[in-house]
Amino acid sequence: MSLDISQTEVAIRENRLKSIIYYNGAASQLSKAPTADAFSCKERSYSQCSDCAQMCASTITFFVRGAAVVVHSPMGCFSNTPLNDTQFANSSIERKQAPDKVHVICSNISEKDTVYGGVKKLKEAIKEAYNRFNPTAIFVQSSCAAGVVGDDLEGTTSEMQEELQVPVIPVYCEGFKSKIWSSGFDAAYHGILKKLVKPAETKQKDLVNIFNFLGSDTFTPLLGLLGLRPNYLVPLADVDTISRMSEAACSGHICETLGTYVTEVLEEKFDVPKIKAPAPFGISWTDNWLREVATYTDKTDIVEDVIASEHARIHDELEELRAYFKGKKVYIFAGDSYAHNVGCIVKDLGLELVGMTTLHHDMHNDACDVGKDSLAEMIKVTGDIDNFSVCNKQPYQVIKLLQKLQPDVMIVRHMNMTILGGKLGIPSLLEGETNVSAGYEGVLTTGRRLKSLMQTKGVFNTLKEYNEFPYSKWWQEEENPFYFEQDRKGAKS
Ligand code: SF4
Incomplete structure (x- = not known):
């Protein structure tokens, strides 16, 4: 396909x-x-x-080390997601990494913004995220309200990327668009593949991409049986690691629902074979x-x-x-x-x-x-x-x-x-x-x-x-x- x-x-x-x-x-x-x-x-x-696709998108974007997320939504959508610092810290410790925090801001779209548009608030929120967290990338997640009013995420994120000189990545995860909340995984991966992943300059023959959620380090012993290493993606990886996922020898995942879109694109566009x-x-x-x-x-x-x-x-x-x-x-x-x-x-x-x-x-x-x-x-x-x-x-x-x-x-x-x-x-x-x-x-x-x-x-x-x-x-x-x-x-x- x-x-x-x-x-x-x-x-x-x-x-x-x-x-x-x-x-x-x-x-x-x-x-x-x-x-x-x-x-x-x-x-x-x-x-x-x-459930909402935004929640699935959040499971991918919220735990990228050093990145920030702007949720362009009313506060109600923002409260939908129970992802927090404790999960980030606990999972980091399980992977023997330094604990980090979730860096998230809500643009807080109001009733008035759904009439006159919320782009001004979105720009303010992106700048606030940049100033507050000094991130290496900023994800911008959409919502029903932003989608219905037609706020220009594409133009706004491009403009802010130019101004701030860090990748600003739109994630189109409006809940009303799909009854399959897993569509939110694809939306997040699409933004990452489009704006973060670079073609490989070198290849690492012992590195295997593993697309997973937060979780313990069980793939190191498993792949270690063959003398190989897992490259855990996307949660808990930093932006540099994510941008170089094309260097791996092949890509796998912990679940077809989570992983086939991203592994397929990596094979087709970045020459990283998927594990069949x-x-x-x-x-x-x-x-x-x-x-x-x-x-x-x-x-x-x-x-x-x-x-x-x-x-x-x-x-x-x-x-x-x-x-x-x-x-x-x-x-x-x-x-x-x-x-x-x-x-x-x-x-x-x-x-x-x-x-x-x-x-x-x-x-x-x-x-x-x-x-x-x-x-x-x-x-x-x-x-x-x-x-x-x-x-x-x-x-x-x-x-x-x-x-x-x-x-x-x-x-x-x-x-x-x-x-x-x-x-x-x-x-x-x-x-x-x-x-x-x-x-x-x-x-x-x-x-x-x-x-x-x-x-x-x-x-x-x-x-x-x-x-x-x-x-x-x-x-x-x-x-x-x-x-x-x-x-x-x-x-x-
Ligand atoms: S379905 Fe729409 S309104 Fe509900 S939480 Fe998701 S984005 Fe917000």
Whole structure:
């Protein structure tokens, strides 16, 4: 797929990847469908909640070392993002880096600005960010209000870059544009690729780009098995490191949803090959990922020995964990591709995967290479999943799915979903930090965490006993979680 970073903005996922936020059926049916036309339901007839692309953009831009971010929005949007100094500091320490702070300013668009335009305020905010933080780059994030009023972000950021002599990077992440909040990742990467990344002057053959979130340093030991180093991007990297990401031998990521746009552009425009295998989660995906890395780094002569040695290393503890989890049922609720990663891990641990919900689904990805479609690759590992759904949170539906399937444990990627599990008496593991589950060690780590969580079942039973959901008697007795979509084509009833 040809991607054009000369464009002002990257197309939203609904248009670029035909992404959907509704599906109910078998995983295999979704995986094989060439388009979503047979079962697509982009518009829910009832929606309880959603999220904003700006938040996803913020997870990329807020933690760039030495940079500042201007959020061009009303204060309400600014309060949407819970990203803070503590996360920056804790994650820095985990990576053995000096703690830093989030450098963010809101332009505070008011009602009057939505009538007369907010460019004046935006310029003031950019100058304030420059004077206050002395940044090496300034990201400018848009918002619904800025987008609707039509403030000229492109012209303003170019003008301010000229004046301040640091890169000023527009990020078009207006929440109203896309129902797929992951579009915000692409918006942030697009700005970075367009205005920060430079062609490589030299190549570093032992350096592997890893696109990830904040998180611990688990890729150093994994890549170290092959004598290689991770180049963690974008959070916690500084502007100079980001601008030289084109020097790496190849690029990988912790999740297809997060990483395929940027890795695809790096391959197409900057000659950095992408790793053509799903992210290294679960044993067989990690095997394949290491083999792929080895082909770009001249390590094919040692990679099979490394894999065999790692299998032997984890064997005994893995067997113990499998014995513990035998007959236990798990449900996974996470962002699109990351849920597939976790599916591979729980299969390795011997849990019975009774269902999975992903928060959206990309019918294509930016790469479209064999081995890059994580749903199809997961099914090869887990087998088909009958109870597979796509649902952008919607607690009113989720509680029904869980009540029907009665898993022993749930794994979720977003914090508020653990609370939901707790209210249903289901121990729920927050997969908030993704790096910790990567590689062979990540399988064991997940197993240890799940085992310890499941031993607290009594606490969850008590929570359930005292919980009352705010739903009407009618809804609580309705059997079909997808009632509000039952007239839609292809929906199960
Ligand atoms: S940008 Fe739009 S969707 Fe996002 S928080 Fe602001 S108003 Fe809400």
